Amino acid sequence: MNPMDAMLEVLRSEGVEKIFGNPGTTELPLIDALAKAADFEYVLAVQEHSAVAMADGYARATRRTAFVSLHVAAGLANGLIGMLNAKRSRTPLVVTAGQQDRRHLIEDPMLAGDLVGLAAAAAKSATEVRHAHDLPVVLRRAFALAAQPPAGPVFVSIPMDLLAEDVDVPVPARxxxxxxxxxxxxxxxxxxxxxxxxxxxxxxxxxxxDDAVTQLVNLAERLGATVFHQPMHDRVNFPFTHPLHAGMLAPRNVAVREALTGHDVVLVVGCHAFSPHHYTPGPAIPGNTRVVQLDDDPAELGRNFAVELGLTGGIRASLTELVSQVGRRAHPVGATNPAVDDPVRATTRAPLPSPVAAKAVADGLPADAVVVDEAITFGIELRPLLRLSRPNSFVHTVGGGLGWGVGAAIGTRMARPDRPVVAVLGDGCALFGLQGLWSAARYHVPVLFCVMNNGEYRTLKDTLAESYGPGPHPGLDLGRMDWSKAALFFGIATRRVENDAELREVVASAGSLVEPLLVDVPLL
Structure with a gap:
């Protein structure tokens, strides 16, 4: 078969059903081929960062490597933000970009560039296909490497003339x-x-x-161990409602050290170091604390702190065996989820204090909802209030590239049409990913987008006030924006809440949506 057909055959056998992308001239061979390939859906984004973010959410929800098609150097540059997020969050992606025609690359044509050099820092691997017969092999390697621990994005540059060659290309079996x-x-x-x-x-x-939450719960109950989520965790790794759950460790060494003080043995499972955000002196692990570390990536063992025992293996498989081993040495600890009080609430009018809004969101969430969190300061207030126990109910990224949340929520909902998706977005974050709303409207993806509208970069104001004293400081105010106008521009229905009862009500209705809805939440 020809190179283009060979490429599609590799994608089929790797389980790809959706191609997330934004096309240009170098992707025209792919677009033409997809017109005759009804088994693929091309999901169009109007900005490349949105395409990668959608693929990120989709890959996490399906537990399969997602495929992204970008356009030359400029498109790849826009997509780098999403690739950086995927690399930090260990989301398996294969990202391609069309390179200019090789026959005139020597002339430095418009749109050409060093795609491999550009992608290298944001990908596990970056390569350019040199010959048509290499294309299927390179793609096979890309899918294998993307899923191999530590998972992450793999980049492949594909010259446009290579896809149009009239040569027979063998496709190796998966x-x-x-x-x-x-x-x-x-x-x-x-x-x-x-x-x-x-x-x-x-x-x-x-x-x-690794879908190992049940196994970790079993182990914690046998040990009677206090369980902390890693700093700024991306998912549900332990039920938030479990009585042994002590919440999330703050992303500072001093905070981790204080939380772990008094624990003589600490088991660190599947955690990328402790990823501190702000510098604080001293180590994360208290002195004289014994550490056992388990990870599927051997490079993590002892990376930032000394361990008494480092274990490399499948996390689910290892925890399953460890439960049986510990079961011969310790007594089980019974555990039941605590009842949650639902007191009579007094209604607070907008603009809402952040704690009041966070409580309303948490209280309103449907039981089967997936929360996509890209709200910096508001997200920190929301996490302790969430009562999530079902795996895959929480999605976040520690990558730091803002604008991920809109696209990630769309990809998550596309992958899981059976579960309502509530995206909680800071207004600053939402501005970075605003173009993703076009795709939500175009594909009728019923996501509830809650924009927490405080009109400022509050996390920076808080940090500056703590470190340097009160402001005012330049560059931190966005002003009060009318998010209903932004939503209507993209063809999305909108609602502005007037009090916390309305916010709770609209969040509770997320499961009944048939189209996207953007909710403007004014905050103090």
Whole structure:
């Protein structure tokens, strides 16, 4: 088959059903081929960052590598923000971009550039296909590498003339890879954990990625261990409602150290170091604390702190075995979810204090909702109030590239049409990803977008006030924006809430949406 047909055949066999992208001249061979390939859906984004963000949300929800098609150097540059987020959050993506025709690259044609050099820092690997017969092999390698721990984006540059060559290209069969098995040394880990007086567990995002929440709950209950979520976690790695859950560790070494003080043994599972945000002196681990670390990526073991025992293996498989090992050394600890009080509420009119708005969102969430969080200061207030126990109910990114939330929510809902999706967005974050609303409207994706409208970069104001004293400081005010006008421009229905009861009501209605809805939430 020709190179273009060979490429589509690789995508089919890798389970790709949707191609997220924004096309240009170098992608015209792909667009023409897709017109005759009804088994693929091309999901158009009007800005490349939105395309990558949608693919990120889709890949997480489907647990499959997602495929993205970008356009030359400029399109790739726009998509780099999403690739950086995917790399930090370990989301498996294969990202391609069309390169200019090789026959005149020597002339430095318009739109050409060093795509591999541009993508290298944001991808696990970046390569350019040199010959048509190499294309299927390069794509096979890209899909395998993207899913291999640590998962992440892999970039492939494809010259446009290569796809149009009239040559027969063989397609190698897909090579299924067995998942990682249990780590070695689990008997020693069980002995250390069972002997702990006051054990703690740090539940990292590797737990959620490997669908190992149930196994971690079983282990924590057998040990009676206090469980912390890793700083700024991206998913549900332990039920928020479980009585052993002690919340999220703050992203500062001093805060982690204070939380873990008094715990003689700490099990760190699937956690990328502790990813501090603001510098504080001293280590994250208290002195004399014994650490056992389990990860599917051997590079994580002992990376930022010394461990007594480092274990490499499949997280779910290893926790399953560890539960049986610990079960011979410790007594189970019963656990039941606590009842949640629902007191009579007094209505507060907008603009709302952030804690009041956070309580309204948390109280209104449908039981099966997925929360996509890209609200910096508001998200910190919301997390402790969430009562999420179902895996895959929380989506966030630690990548730091703003504008991810709109697209990620769309991709999540496309992958999980059976679950309502509530995107909680800071107004500053939403501005970075505003173009994603076009795709939500175009494909009738019923996401509830809640824009927390405080008209400022509040996290920067708070940090400046703490470090340098009160302002005013330049560059931190957005002004009060009318988000209803932004939504209507893209053809999305909108609503501005007037009090916390309305906010709670509209969040509770997320499951009944058949089209996207943007909610403007004025905050103090």
């Amino acid at each position: 090579s299924p890879l067995a998942p990682l098995g249990p780590a070695t040394g689990l008997d020693q880990a069980a002995w250390i954990l069972a002997g702990a007086r006051n054990p703690a567990i740090v539940a990292g995002d590797g737990v959620g990625r």
